[in-house]
Amino acid sequence: MTNSFNPSVRTLMGPGPSDVPPRILSALARPTIGHLDPEFVKMMDEVKGLLQYAFQTKNELTIPVSAPGSAGMECCFVNLVEAGDKVIVCQNGVFGGRMKENVERLGATAIMVEDEWGQAVDTSKVAQALKNNPDTKIVAFVHAETSTGASSDVKALCDLAHQHGCITIVDAVTSLGGSELKVDEWGIDAIYSGTQKCLSCVPGLSPVSFNDKAVEIVKNRKTKVTSWFLDLNLVMGYWGANAKRAYHHTAPVNALYALHESLVILKNEGLENSWKRHKHNHLALRAGLEAMGLEFVVTENDRLPQLNAVTIPEGVDEAVVRARLLNEYNLEIGAGLGSLAGKVWRIGLMGHSSRGENILLCLSALEAILSDMGANINVGAAIPAVQKALNQS
């Protein structure tokens, strides 16, 4: 006999999913209607418009892919890359490596530009790679590396790529809604994101946006897109401007209700206000963490406000701390990934999780458990430092 599942109520301060506010959960649970229902089609149009706002773009092809961020990444690569193409992939964390996998599985060549994990992508290395490989078609990089908390200079990288006649694919899974991102102004050609980070929606959808140049490439491919499910030539028949929507696949109806609601919330707050809130709360968390004696992995200039990777006090078993935070305080923070596994914690302040009460809970719970375990931290310093930082406008 299996019972219904009733999860504990957690506070989510890992690398995503972030806390989903009750308003979005309520939207998620509204009655399911058909994926071709005129009411649903109207809502799809609103989702497109709201996503254009969130991405700061006029791109007509701005839609949520009906699957998680990894599928959004794959949607960009599978539509734009053909066998034999050359793609410069910048790697400064886990997700650049995943881009490489995408490129190579399509029979294309990935030219890797590697930086230390925790550093921003080095534009001079990319410039060199472009000089060395004049037949490059695409430059792909991560705006906000979720595995390290480093932010890269999207505009500079796009300018560089365009100077060499390349288009860009940008991973904005962790940046969308949480820190400055301007698709049109920065000249991004194709971009993908996720719903479970700074939009504070449930995981499972991946917003993407393609500009006209990218759409032309998709329309003029020599070969069919290997994925039928992700082929944008077909997907646009369902999501396109055409009044008559052609059935492609059954859209995840309720998940789209939730995305719609999360975007309405973002619109009401205002994108720039959301960016400011993420920054403000990051500075407060940072003040507390540094007062406690923890150090950031990423240098100040490249640091993302929504994903804070910090070092672990010497001699502390980081997994034990995370387990105790979860078991004793229902608080989730993230472990390190890849080469940072076991070496850092990743503390997320994304979307609805970016709130003063979450900062206080996180720091007081960390202080309680680390001091209980005899770790070398400054007890009593974090909370006043947070308040002082929050007082600053």
Next chain:
Amino acid sequence: MTNSFNPSVRTLMGPGPSDVPPRILSALARPTIGHLDPEFVKMMDEVKGLLQYAFQTKNELTIPVSAPGSAGMECCFVNLVEAGDKVIVCQNGVFGGRMKENVERLGATAIMVEDEWGQAVDTSKVAQALKNNPDTKIVAFVHAETSTGASSDVKALCDLAHQHGCITIVDAVTSLGGSELKVDEWGIDAIYSGTQKCLSCVPGLSPVSFNDKAVEIVKNRKTKVTSWFLDLNLVMGYWGANAKRAYHHTAPVNALYALHESLVILKNEGLENSWKRHKHNHLALRAGLEAMGLEFVVTENDRLPQLNAVTIPEGVDEAVVRARLLNEYNLEIGAGLGSLAGKVWRIGLMGHSSRGENILLCLSALEAILSDMGANINVGAAIPAVQKALNQS
């Protein structure tokens, strides 16, 4: 200013999504937790066990793909097919054509075995195709054609495929939970389904199951799976039996709560009871439709209980009828697809939609609108015929 979206409350009697019961919508809206949370991992194990029950299989690789049924189809093909392979694809409706697309986009050859839309797959044609193509690797076919309502003989087709050393890929999107389906007993090698049909869960997930023979093929491929997102060699690191779950992608946490709940409901009802309920209600709907004067597309022996394709009375604009059902009675029924577009309606009795009250609403609403439009139907005959059929055990 965009407002929150509040859909009308519809009765869903199309080809899916079906009515999602409040119990599943409530599960969907439970608080989001992390995709690596120990509580979530435990729930994932329960989902696997419950899916094994629904599929009637002991296959260890029995999991929901984190995307709609089309992605489940693609998951089967992309993992099992390599460039140069030969695949026999049986087409007797829309979805066989989609299988063909999947095969060809992978650089493999699709040998088509075609039957009239509305008929079952003809096993003798498949036998001939196997004789003509002794180097065939896979036989792929649809168990329950959602576009026509025809059911094919899975066991006979699997036996035939195995006699020729082939494995099988079976589309069970519309059959799972609604009509007899026995993965192990029938010898199905790989199968995919959807959540929004006879499980009455929200759309967006695709349960799949692979037996050991199929898993061996995936493990021993000559080339990497072209899709990173759907590569089961990687997905199994997250969903596998291993206690330490490796992060692959962020699972659609809340959608999985809903799937879990829908499978608990199925288990409590009992799989065979669910099959019987679908059959019983189908016979009642059929009695009403035939009393009214509408005819079934599919011959009685091959007819699915959960998807009823019926002809449209002469001179009636079928789209107007569907629009009026939706606008006046909040009732959705399905249009014809492909070669049956404009010629049939598809009336679904799937999962929670397979209830006496839905049958009465559908027939009385059809009678009201068709008689109002002056169509040539028998007025007053349908409702008593339904009651009589429901009285029979």
